[in-house]
Amino acid sequence: MMDRQRMLAEERIGKLLVKLSVPAMIGMLVQALYNFVDTIFVGRGVGSLGIAGITISFPVQIFVMAFAQLIGIGGASIISRSLGAGDKPKANRTAGNIFTVVIFFGLIMALMGLIFLKPILTLLGASPTIMPYAADYLGIILFGTFFFSFAMATNSVVRAEGNARVAMYTMLISAILNIILDPIFIFGLDLGVKGAALATVISQATTAFYLLYYFLSGKSLLHIKSHDLKPEIPIIKESFAIGFSAFVRQAAGSVLGIIMNNTLVAYGGDIAVAVFGVINRLLMVFLMPMFGINQGFMPILGFNYGAKKLDRVLRVIKLATIAESIISILAFTFLFSFPGFLIGIFSKDSELILIGSDAMRKVILMLPLIGFQVIGAGMFQALGKAFPALILSMARQILFLIPIVLVLPHIAGLDGVWFSFPIADVSAFLITFVLFIKQIRNLKSEIGKAAWEG
Template structure:
């Protein structure tokens, strides 16, 4: 791969390049999201509604683990893309080695802290006395296997940064397909209940971890990691964290958001409201997966070409990414608005949950077609190394807008539980306006850089032509 894929990032037509990288990334993300959905279906059918409530409480803890992995992976991927674009191969290798060190240290801290304070964590995330036994059984096992998930997710970002999206896709597909296959075996055949679902997840993540590790040391990767690259470099780690912190903020604020929404639901709706939100949230997360695949494909293209000063290509990939992500969000919206009962019915036979879940689903996804712009905006700033705006955009929807709305709306005009659901489309509407304005400003800056770069290239060409003409004379 190495040189060919690096050259493609800077030379191949942007539309074809985005399609090439986005299809495997989107497929991988969809399959990865599908395992979360199937996991919930098996648990709902095999254990019951309260077990889905347990997953709802556990999900933000998993998001927090993913946030640390994404922080290291996306931060390192941005540095690697720009280093490869600038032809600084040694720096790309040092960044990768430091990313390995960072993810190991963080995983060890997360697992230790999580196991020591598991019950207080679960109650903080909104668990009720009837739900906490299910959440505890699931989270304990997931924490013990978190290092495999974190390593594989972080490495997949680096693999995409070097232009090899297919390997990242296969890695995610291995984990997701194995998880789906093992779920019914552990839940029904071995009668392990929700612990079986957690065990299936950890085993699948371990196999995915082995696949990624084998690839990184097979010689096929453009990144060559030697022992001295693993020695921590504070400057590199600080830069990885600074750039990737926006991705961590997105996941960690999702956890803070979960604390707010789960506890609000516990007050205004009880166990059943938590169960409904768990189902709806899993389905929405699945609908977002192909969009995430598009922006994951966009990142190395934008980062590489920004580092190579090919600003016209940066503008082009942003345009195509916005169009693709919006189209995918619109498809998800159409499915959710036309088939909500059938979707909820896959998880449970309880008629009240089905009817109320369908109503809630329609409200919550009302404006998701506009969210493609927000995903692209946050990823653009990550790709070009603008940590502050990337962080702000990552915090915008869930933390800055949605969380306060969920706290306020239930108390206005006796909206109560309906206020929680109404907060989602309102936050989506406000978020897309803000993101659009920031993206427009940044794209104007990139346009000016592109014009300056084109002028410099024209002047250099004219100087060469003049020299050739003098030599000829």
């Protein structure tokens, strides 16, 4: 286990980034593929209204993910820096507090969601025709909220200690099991969207138990005892402060989903909601490798910043930025070139394919800029700089995309919805660029100061 600490501190940065990022990329790509395949099965087995029902429900799942990342990513940053500074007891206590908080939240979220299911779906924009499908799906998904939030948060802890392989396994287990169960429940047992939801919950529960076994078996670098589970307000506050940027980004995605669903129903009807759901699934497949690099990048950055190895900090930032930019450009090229083919995988509905192809090309116009934004936000999170991380997390969705979506469709109709995305992407890129350059200059200044004092 000491080898993982030595690896983070001494191994060549390029090799280390590949070693930690590739498993995360594979895991997240497979995770995205299960959402992709899930939607294909629903589209082929239930139809476009089934896809719309899943899409309507998605903001709730995003919000659960947001809270899991609030405590998980925030705590992971503390754990990485504590391990780098040699303070293992604090790392153990932080992990224990993550367990306690996420378990409490998962149970509360499931209970409240089930009690207010129909009002929540109405708020999410479910039309009368979509409501039965959305209720069937979300009513089951909520039972898995506890497992989903636990797996999301503790997976961040696994990455923080540098065990990228186990973090990858957790995502592979969930995704592969879901893909296996989907056709059994949707087609074999003829459960429709209920079958898709049931497959998801079983997969999430299996992942949660695997992670619990990992921590209890002694294979983790961390050794969490019962006293570590006792809530410590300073640790929870610091975790929330650092993770708040990730929470805002995900929660903004939930708010955006609500606004998008209602706007799409108003300007394009149920078919537009299904189109947005398909585009989202496709974007997830192509964007997940970027988030995989970011997840491999953050523990390297956090550990070496905590250990005062600033040359390694700058090196990993440079390599990760280059890698993210290459992936975002390749993703744009493929999605822009073959939208009809890709959307046709989900459904043979000619209207869905026609509207979706046109929408896809408009939504992804500025996709090449996304990779840099991902690294910019990840850099500030890993460095423990809560305020700039929060600004960058708010920029795209809260500061730009949501206001634009609320205004532009009144001028340009359904096209206004689609063009809101590239406008927001450019605006967020500019803010990220300014803060990023300033932080790089600060890091170089710290290196110069350390060399002078040495």
